[in-house]
Amino acid sequence: MNELLQNLIKLQSLEFGESKEKNADATIAELRGKVPPQIITHYDRLVARGKKGVAAVRNQVCTGCHMRVPIGVVTTLMHDTDIQICESCGRYLYLSDTPQTTAPVVTKPKPARKARQAKNSLQLVSTPEPVVPLAMDKSGQDKMRPGLRSAFN
Numbered sequence: 001m002n003e004l005l006q007n008l009i010k011l012q013s014l015e016f017g018e019s020k021e022k023n024a025d026a027t028i029a030e031l032r033g034k035v036p037p038q039i040i041t042h043y044d045r046l047v048a049r050g051k052k053g054v055a056a057v058r059n060q061v062c063t064g065c066h067m068r069v070p071i072g073v074v075t076t077l078m079h080d081t082d083i084q085i086c087e088s089c090g091r092y093l094y095l096s097d098t099p100q101t102t103a104p105v106v107t108k109p110k111p112a113r114k115a116r117q118a119k120n121s122l123q124l125v126s127t128p129e130p131v132v133p134l135a136m137d138k139s140g141q142d143k144m145r146p147g148l149r150s151a152f153n
């Protein structure tokens with residue numbers, strides 16, 4: 001990951017008390033010295049509003065404001081070519097450690113067929129018990145049928 005982003009994330013976790021260090025103040029000062037002033041200014045502006053300055057992108061969604069992040073931004077983050085800001089909340093973005101951020105998990109309306117399949121599979125999972133007796137019934141029916149048919153014919 002971008003060193004600048006790493007510094008920002010570490011700075012944030014220290015300032016928000018998410019990670020404890022013996023010399024937190026010294027580390028914070030050191031980190032602030034490493035981050036370019038204009039970035040620290042923007043970060044501080046967000047923090048002053050009670051926001052976190054850095055937010056993870058998970059499944060192409062900004063975890064700060066839960067808005068979708070353009071794929072171009074995600075690609076830039078993946079390639080580590082530049083730092084990116086969320087268009088909606090202005091936070092600095094970084095890719096979270098959870099993999100598969102490439103697959104866009106946008107809740108598109110699914111075709112009816114798929115929905116039905118999902119329902120059926122759920123039912124099968126939730127009611128596993130009748131499977132065995134059903135199979136026995138079926139084999140029983142199969143044995144009965146020829147006899148029944150011949151009786152009717």
Ligand SMILES: [Zn+2]
Pocket residue numbers: 055062063064065066067086087088089090091
């Ligand atoms: Zn955001």
